Amino acid sequence: MKVAFFLNLIFTIIEIAGGLYTNSLAILSDALHDLGDSLSLGLAWYFQKLSKRGRSGKFTYGYKRFSLLGAIINSIVLVVGSVFILSKAIPGLFSPEETNVQGMLFLAILGIIVNGAAVMKLRNGHSLNEKVVSLHLWEDVLGWVAVLIGSIVMMFFDAPFIDPLLSVLISVYVLYNVYKNIRKSMLIILQGIPEEVDMEQIKLKLSRLNFVTDIHDCHIWS
Template sequence: MAHAHHHHGGPGHHHHHGAGSNIKVAFFLNLTFTLLEIFGGLWINSIAILSDALHDLGDSLSLGLAWYFENVAKRGRNQKYTFGYKRFSLLGAVINSVVLLVGSFFILSEAIPRIFNPEEVNAPGMVGFAVLGIIVNGAAVLRLKKGDSLNERVVRLHLMEDVLGWVAVLVGGIILYFFDVPWIDPLLSVLITVYVLYNVVRNLRDTMHILLQAAPDNIRPEEVIGRLQQISEVSSVHDLHVWTLDGTYNVLTMHAVTDTSLPARQEEELKKKIRAAMADMNVQHVTIELEKPGEECTHEESL
């Protein structure tokens, strides 16, 4: 039986040196502003600002963990972590999700009773903070706009959401300034928090799929088998497993039965063809076991 192991460098996985520094700047900008927001929200007595502080805290955590784990992921594999440290970024996602879930339920428990028993809010302070929020988050978005790494794109989307959240707080502050409707503030808070929860649950679900080694959404095992069976030397494929380490780096193991017994040189050529076909399907790490016709497979499992 012949085994082949694909190299570890996948397309689209070159590390951008600027990515870390851009994320670092956005992280410190966000964290400083989050702390300012918490004090401001308590001073202005605005639960909507505190909700946005929670949203920003989540983004600060995402930025900080992305920055840290981007460095960890570069360590490469060793005797203990034979696949390397790529999956450590998922740890960051889980920590972030748990913090946001706890924070969201705390904010909701404060905000919902306030809709029915509204408290006085400092409307000019709310407007001032919202303008500051739009400026700070806008600056972070512009800082990351030059970057094209996956991390930067994800973080940029988060910060764009923050800008929209602050636009909502700004509108709420203006309404409160002209009209005596103090329930607007807790209502805004509930809407922002529900939106945060929706994203947390979605991200957590995606993270769990990866941790439980589900096939990546963009790679369907039946399509992989179909693509492999188009290769003339391959008569059938079995014991195929495909999973992703971190949502971007995909791994595949498989047994391929050849239609005739191939000499060593042709086996190598066939493995190259299989690897090229899998690279086109966004699989970065391929382990192939070739079997001759009629050879009994001890691992055979039907998919």
């Protein structure tokens, strides 16, 4: 996970510089997405080590819930960044600016290679953390494929609106995923019943046990 983190972080810096150089909002949107993944990787790497400490006198349940704090911090960063990108991209749909298409093409190819290498590095991961991060990196690869296709189209057709359009689509996709992650995190923090758990079914199965006469209280959380 450490190698994947540094790969993603270094490339995110290159993306931001490249997005500014090429005047491409699509590149900057993908840079924001990769920044979120870099934060996720860094926090996952840190909390994976932290969770192995076990419980302490202060944290008697252990440190596993610290990963939720990381998810919330990451989500806030992504929301702020996505709203900023959308505030630039939506007006750009109606008055698009010229972009450096060759630069976009080069960065898209580089993005596919770097994120693909990070995916390969995590493909044999066994922990849920590693599997989730690997899925996010696959999404990054697909995002760069979209930028690659967009830049190729712009090379042959006068369609500068494609860049802000890609930016809007990527930002909306990021916000959708942030919403899902925040919803899951808040459900855990507020000690809600996990979505996949059916409380009534559990009560029914418990009540059928020979030694159970009554269920007066039942609590389930994760």
